[in-house]
Amino acid sequence: MKYLWTFFWTFLLVQMLTYVVSSMIGIEYNVETGTILAVAVTILILIVPALIPNEPEEKHIH
Template identity: 60%
Template sequence: MRIFWTFFWTFLLVNMVTYVVSSMIGVTYHFATGATLAIIATVLILLIAQLIPNDPVHH
C-alpha cells in the first residue's frame, strides 16, 4: 500500500510540475513525459527510503 500511495502522489505532482513548466517555457505538454518522470521519481524515492537506516546512530 505504501508503494501505491507513493506512486499516486508522485504521479500527480510530477505531472502537475511537467504541465506548469511546459506552459512556462512555451512547449507542448506531453502526458507520457510526465508519466515517465513519475515512474523514475517513484523508484528513486523508494530506493532512498530503503537506504536510510531506521535505527538511531549510537556514538
C-alpha cells in the same frame, strides 16, 4: 497499498509540475514525459528510505 498511493500522488504532482514547466517555457505539454518522470521519482522515493539506516549512530566519547 503504500506503493500504489505513493505512485498515485507522485504521478499527480509530477504531471502538474510537467504542465507548469512546459507552459512556462512555451513548449507542448507531453503526458508521456510526466509519466516517465513519475515512475522514476516513485522508484527513487521507494529506494531512498531503504538506504537510510534506522538505528541512530553511537557516539563515542574520547
